[in-house]
Amino acid sequence: MFDRLRGALDSAITKATTRELSEKNMADAVWDLQMVLIQNDVAVEVAEHVCELTKQKLLGSRAGRLDNIGRLYKTAIHDSVLEVLKPEHPLEPIEFVTARKQKGETTIIMFVGVNGTGKTTTLAKMAHIFKKKGFSVVIAAGDTFRAGSIEQLQQHADRVGVKVIKQSYGSDAAAVAYDTIAHAKAKHIDVVLIDTAGRMQSNKNLLEEMKKIARVAEPDLKLFVGDALAGNDALSQAKEFHSAIGIDGAILTKVDADPSGGAALSIAFVTGRPVVFVGVGQGYDDLKKFDPEWFAKRLVGAD
Ligand SMILES: Nc1nc2c(ncn2[C@@H]2O[C@H](COP(=O)(O)OP(=O)(O)OP(=O)(O)O)[C@@H](O)[C@H]2O)c(=O)[nH]1
Ligand SMILES: [Mg+2]
Structure with missing residues (x-):
């Protein structure tokens, strides 16, 4: 990669x-x-x-x-x-969740990004990682917008063995997130993962809806999911999402498809938030920690 x-x-x-x-x-x-x-x-x-x-x-x-x-x-x-x-605001999601669990707190993570970048797949991969590490997980079906999104999410969740809280299409995504968080708190579930609809960074209505979800759910982490193949466009997306809700980290997907990798540098520099994971395939284990040291070494051929 x-x-x-x-x-x-x-x-x-x-x-x-x-x-x-x-x-x-x-x-x-x-x-x-x-x-x-x-x-x-x-x-x-x-x-x-x-x-x-x-x-x-x-x-x-x-x-x-x-x-x-x-x-x-x-x-x-x-x-x-x-x-x-190297970010001004470092983030290691697994350590973050571990620290909160030790204090008896649930961690709420919201995934945002434009259409088709890999939000839902990445969410399922993270559910899988958290489960493997022994955390309990519940998913909010917060994409009530795109036809088929709820079934797709349910299918992923069934495969990784995690419960989904959902409502019907067209219902208020913020309410779905709210219900899921209430469920998680009542059952002492460690991690809530909120799926959201893909939205172009220029779509004001959908950006407003996303802000509403963030206001209601008060996520501990907002992760921007960008397609590494989108190159410079992934940067302009990251900028817009960051200015709309303030992201805590980015995940670059489809790195297995041989992107140039420049987007990782740009996003980290412009948002000041770290790239935390990269997606390297369609399987649930195909999510790797992004290591800046590895990336820098690899660039200059020192590995
Ligand atoms: N090769 C590869 N494919 C990926 C990766 N991540 C996601 N995909 C594929 O990208 C496609 C879109 O993924 P989704 O998870 O549905 O994307 P999304 O952002 O939820 O899409 P919307 O809900 O429509 O906005 C699917 O075919 C995934 O299998 C990755 O890291 N590598
Ligand atoms: Mg999706």
């Missing part, structure tokens, strides 16, 4: 390190880096920021010997990427 960005960076690094690290060559190398990032779905503002950090690090660590240039350049990129990916 994320191979495309890494491959492109590899050739930029090779090109840069066959030359001396003079002021001029460094500017060229950083320019190459910026182009590679932009061509791989990193938003322009984010690519510029990564390059500025890289330049500062290079300037601060003047190469002594020529054979160190390659390593210096790689380290500078690695550290800059890591700096962008």
